[in-house]
Amino acid sequence: MYKYDNYDHAIVNERVQQFRDQTRRFLAGDLSDDEFRPLRLMNGLYIQTHAPMLRVAIPYGLLSSKQLRMLAHIARKYDKGYGHFSTRQNIQFNWPALETVPDILADLATVEMHAIQTSGNCIRNTTSDQFAGIAKDELEDPRPYCEIIRQWSTFHPEFSFLPRKFKIAVSGAEGDRAAAQVHDIGLYLVSNQKGEVGFSVFVGGGLGRTPYIGKCIRDFLEKKYLLSYIEAILRVYNRFGRRDNIYKARIKILVNAVGEEEFGKQVEAEWEHIKEGVLKLEQKDIDHAQSFFTSPAYDENAVDVNSFNEAKKSNSAFSNWAGRNLYPHKIPGYEAAVISLKAPKIAPGDATDEQMDFIADLSDQYSFGEIIVTHDQNLVLPNVKQADLFSLWEKLETQNLATSNIGLLTDMICCPGLDFCSLASAGSIPIAKQINEKFDDMDYLNDIGDIKIKMSGCVNACGHHHVGHIGILGVDKKGEEFYQLTLGGSAENDASLGDRLGPAVEKKEVANVIGKLLDVYVDLRQENERFIDTYRRVGIGPFKENVYASN
Amino acid sequence: MRVIKDRSVIDDEWLLIHKLDSSASIPEGSVILPFSFWQANRDILLKSKKNHAIWIDGSIETESLVDDLEFFSIIALDFPTFKDGRSYSHARLLRERYGYKGELRAIGDVLQDQLFFMQRCGIDCFQIRDDKDIEQALNSFEAFSMCYQAAADDAIPIHKQRKFK
Numbered sequence: 127m128y129k130y131d132n133y134d135h136a137i138v139n140e141r142v143q144q145f146r147d148q149t150r151r152f153l154a155g156d157l158s159d160d161e162f163r164p165l166r167l168m169n170g171l172y173i174q175t176h177a178p179m180l181r182v183a184i185p186y187g188l189l190s191s192k193q194l195r196m197l198a199h200i201a202r203k204y205d206k207g208y209g210h211f212s213t214r215q216n217i218q219f220n221w222p223a224l225e226t227v228p229d230i231l232a233d234l235a236t237v238e239m240h241a242i243q244t245s246g247n248c249i250r251n252t253t254s255d256q257f258a259g260i261a262k263d264e265l266e267d268p269r270p271y272c273e274i275i276r277q278w279s280t281f282h283p284e285f286s287f288l289p290r291k292f293k294i295a296v297s298g299a300e301g302d303r304a305a306a307q308v309h310d311i312g313l314y315l316v317s318n319q320k321g322e323v324g325f326s327v328f329v330g331g332g333l334g335r336t337p338y339i340g341k342c343i344r345d346f347l348e349k350k351y352l353l354s355y356i357e358a359i360l361r362v363y364n365r366f367g368r369r370d371n372i373y374k375a376r377i378k379i380l381v382n383a384v385g386e387e388e389f390g391k392q393v394e395a396e397w398e399h400i401k402e403g404v405l406k407l408e409q410k411d412i413d414h415a416q417s418f419f420t421s422p423a424y425d426e427n428a429v430d431v432n433s434f435n436e437a438k439k440s441n442s443a444f445s446n447w448a449g450r451n452l453y454p455h456k457i458p459g460y461e462a463a464v465i466s467l468k469a470p471k472i473a474p475g476d477a478t479d480e481q482m483d484f485i486a487d488l489s490d491q492y493s494f495g496e497i498i499v500t501h502d503q504n505l506v507l508p509n510v511k512q513a514d515l516f517s518l519w520e521k522l523e524t525q526n527l528a529t530s531n532i533g534l535l536t537d538m539i540c541c542p543g544l545d546f547c548s549l550a551s552a553g554s555i556p557i558a559k560q561i562n563e564k565f566d567d568m569d570y571l572n573d574i575g576d577i578k579i580k581m582s583g584c585v586n587a588c589g590h591h592h593v594g595h596i597g598i599l600g601v602d603k604k605g606e607e608f609y610q611l612t613l614g615g616s617a618e619n620d621a622s623l624g625d626r627l628g629p630a631v632e633k634k635e636v637a638n639v640i641g642k643l644l645d646v647y648v649d650l651r652q653e654n655e656r657f658i659d660t661y662r663r664v665g666i667g668p669f670k671e672n673v674y675a676s677n
Numbered sequence: 678m679r680v681i682k683d684r685s686v687i688d689d690e691w692l693l694i695h696k697l698d699s700s701a702s703i704p705e706g707s708v709i710l711p712f713s714f715w716q717a718n719r720d721i722l723l724k725s726k727k728n729h730a731i732w733i734d735g736s737i738e739t740e741s742l743v744d745d746l747e748f749f750s751i752i753a754l755d756f757p758t759f760k761d762g763r764s765y766s767h768a769r770l771l772r773e774r775y776g777y778k779g780e781l782r783a784i785g786d787v788l789q790d791q792l793f794f795m796q797r798c799g800i801d802c803f804q805i806r807d808d809k810d811i812e813q814a815l816n817s818f819e820a821f822s823m824c825y826q827a828a829a830d831d832a833i834p835i836h837k838q839r840k841f842k
Contacts (some may be wrong), residue, residue: 133823133835144820148790156810164760165790247760277825277836283797284769284828287762364766369735399774404827404834411836 127188127496128273128418130238137280138235141242145169146228153225168286170216170244171227172548179546180219180227181244182234184499186254186272186296187215191486191495196237198482204230209482211467211475211503213539213590214293215253216244220546242280247288249279249360253295255303256500259419260508262456266315266323268298270415271352274407278353285360289367290375292360293332296325305501305617307331307340308593310377311359318346325352329359329389330381331621333587338378339621343390349412351397354405358397362389421457422494422509428459430513437516444519446568447530452515459512463493465505465522466529466537470562473555474540475503484525492518501617502539502578504532534571535579535640536562539590543583543600544607550583552600552607557581557636564637574644577657580615593617595658596640597624607633613643613669614661625666628674639673646672679811680782681792681803684818686811691730691751693784693804709753709782712737715745723748732784735763739770746777754800756785765798772799772829789814793821799829 130138145165152162166172170181182197189197197217201209204226205219212218222230234240244251252272259267275294279285285292297304298315306312312328325347331340347355363377366384381389438445453462465485468474477485485505489497492514493507500506510518522528531537538561541547543554558581565571580594584601591597597612609631612624631639644657646669651660661669680689693709699717704710709730715722722729730751733742742752752771754764764783771777782802783795792803796818805811824832 131839133838136823137821137825140821147816156813161759161788161790247762280825281794281821282826283794283824284765285762286794287760287765287791289762361766365763369761369763414836414839 127190128185128238128269128415134238134277135235138238138240138242141169141240141281142228142231142235145231149224149228164246164287167246168243168248169227169231170241171224172245173224177221178224178227179542180222180230180241181212181216182219182239182241183244183251184215184217184239185251185276186258186269187256187499188269189497189499190237191489191497193237193239194482194486194489194497196233196239198479198486200230200233201479201482207480208476208478210473210542211477211499211505213501213503213541213588214251215499215501216251217499218542220542245291247290247292248286249282249288249292249294252276252279253293253304253309253501255297255299256498256506257303257453257462257508258298259421260455260457260460260462261299261301261303262454263300264298264456265300265317266298267416267419268296268304268313268315269419270412271298271313271315271325271349272296273415273418274352274411275356278356278405282360285364288360288364289369290372290377292363292377294356300619302617302619302621303501305590305593305621307621308333308337308590308617309340311356312340313352316346322348324348327355327359329393330378330386332376332378333590333592334376335373335585335587336376336379337587337592337623338382339623340378341381341386341389343386343393350407350409351401352407354401354403355393355397357400357405358393361396362392366392422496424457424460424509425511428457428511428513430459430511434512434515441516443530444516446572447519447528448515450530450534450572451528451532453506455509457509461510461512461515462498463507463510463515463518464500464532465507465527466531467504467527468531468537469526469529470536470566471559472526473542473545474538474558477505481525481527484521485527488518488521502532502537504537530568531571533576533578535565535574535577535644536571537578539578539580539594541582541588543581547583547588549586550600551585551602552583552609552633554581554583554589554598554600557598557600557609557633560634560637561640564641574647575656578616579640590617591615592623593621594624595656595661596643598636601630603630609633609636611636611639611643613666614658616658627666628670631673642672643669678804681805681811681815682780683801684815686815689802693732693753695732709751709784712742719745733767735761735767737767739767739775743775746771746775746779749777749779751780751782751802752777753782753784753804756783756787756791759786759788759791761786765794768795768798768800769829789817792817797824797828797830797832 295304295309327344328340498506544550581598582589593615599610611627615624732753
């Protein structure tokens with residue numbers, strides 16, 4: 127993983143000093159609320175319902191065991207003993223005191239972490255594929271490019287006061303696990319006809335109140351032009367993006383207003399001026415970034431199918447877990463083990479300080495000390511030998527971390543909602559709880575199979591409801607919490623936005639309505655069809671009918 | 678009026694004229710005029726004055742003043758609110774693409790914590806908002822000792838400084 131050198135350390139430490147001074151000036155009354163807001167947001171600090179919320183970046187989702195232990199320490203010392211992993215590879219602390227935030231940042235800096243640009247109208251944490259570096263379908267590891275973008279975007283002098291927030295994702299595999307097409311810029315590593323690897327560039331994707339799938343404005347971009355091309359996009363956006371209405375300020379609105387073709391032309395015209403300039407990457411820049419993302423010392427004799435199969439045969443709970451929570455690894459004999467943070471009765475994505483310490487220890491023991499944070503708000507030990515899986519699972523069980531539900535109905539994506547967030551219109555966590563209570567039969571859940579439920583407590587769509595197979599959006603109707611359902615969304619290669627099912631439903635009915643949707647699926651599905659496949663084949667009609675006809 | 682120039686606080690004689698009807702008579706003295714007034718009275722101004730200064734807002738197409746750059750001692754960039762970041766792009770374009778060598782002055786909602794970014798984009802004079810402590814604002818220039826990316830200043834980006842094996 128990337129290791130800071132003196133330069134990176136200096137910048138992050140200077141940021142801590144700067145923020146300490148800004149906080150001091152705010153508390154002394156030299157900075158107004160309005161003036162402090164963008165400064166604290168650029169450091170991931172929100173003022174929330176109960177207390178400030180601090181969002182810490184986990185660049186491209188990769189953590190060392192040492193870093194995870196530091197997050198546990200922060201949860202214990204400054205918060206109420208837990209943290210919440212977000213859908214964009216960040217962790218959020220919900221209860222720190224404002225005065226202590228500079229100290230938290232100083233602690234983070236000691237393990238090469240920060241909260242820089244995790245919020246605000248600037249370039250946010252660049253995200254990536256949770257299985258980068260180990261997936262079988264990977265063309266090239268996207269993380270070195272994320273790191274190059276991270277450095278370029280950090281305190282970018284021109285793009286720190288954009289019309290609105292700006293999110294970039296990079297995917298390097300056939301299967302898009304980075305939701306690239308719902309980002310302001312989505313980059314796919316692709317090879318051209320000559321066999322050279324470069325990027326295809328999508329712009330203007332995004333969720334929120336006006337969701338759009340990104341548009342491809344360049345099929346193939348040579349790697350050396352990565353930064354100059356992104357800078358050209360940002361410059362066009364910074365100059366011409368709307369600033370009169372925050373709901374129309376994202377780049378997606380600009381792209382759709384001028385049209386993708388015209389927008390692409392403007393970008394190319396700007397790019398012509400700067401492409402051969404100082405932003406052009408040299409091979410040694412790319413080599414340098416890549417040198418940090420090498421494979422660990424894999425055991426050549428890791429293949430141990432027999433003991434793995436024996437363990438599965440002798441223990442059905444382990445077998446279920448291995449069936450759901452493992453992801454195939456490119457090295458024979460290794461598996462990526464997904465640790466579910468979606469146990470029943472737990473707010474999705476939350477982990478306690480004790481669990482974080484425990485997982486850090488497990489990663490040292492079983493996975494070369496690396497942990498990955500997924501977009502689905504789970505954690506991954508990316509490099510576990512087959513022979514170690516059973517003992518890993520046994521240990522996970524002791525900390526309520528072995529829920530065998532990855533990809534299933536209860537592996538929901540859920541924002542903090544009304545319980546924590548000052549923007550929310552309705553609760554999310556209570557709905558997750560309701561769904562967990564109704565659907566507690568593992569056989570049923572396994573029979574339903576792969577399905578993505580994504581839930582947001584307001585139109586800002588932090589829970590990505592538009593791209594859930596079933597999306598749930600909390601709305602406020604005259605002080606009552608209601609829930610608008612959508613069907614058929616996807617954030618993968620076949621990205622699509624969900625269709626509205628019909629009128630919003632009452633809070634107490636949400637799980638029941640999901641039950642009715644699943645009944646239709648069970649009735650109509652053909653062999654091996656997932657929920658989304660059946661939906662795409664039969665359309666919304668039968669689902670609508672079953673939910674609303676009985677009312 | 679006190680402004681920050683070359684990282685120190687100085688007294689400055691230039692008067693900013695925010696609004697001026699294009700048909701108004703030409704103001705006396707050292708004045709920073711609206712760009713629209715310059716456009717309407719360009720030839721008379723060139724005959725009657727030696728030093729010229731204009732201010733532009735974020736919505737201007739930078740390209741529209743390129744032909745006149747040689748005449749300006751000052752181009753003032755307006756930040757109607759500090760959250761409006763368009764003028765950062767204007768500053769870089771004027772410096773890096775169009776080679777403007779005169780003064781770039783930040784006016785409007787200009788606050789301490791924006792100065793580091795502004796100077797990196799080529800702005801070299803800062804009219805700090807009246808109610809703020811201009812001396813304290815000087816602290817912001819040294820917020821970071823190095824930068825990841827090149828801009829209009831002479832900072833060498835970190836990746837060019839790294840010694841690769």
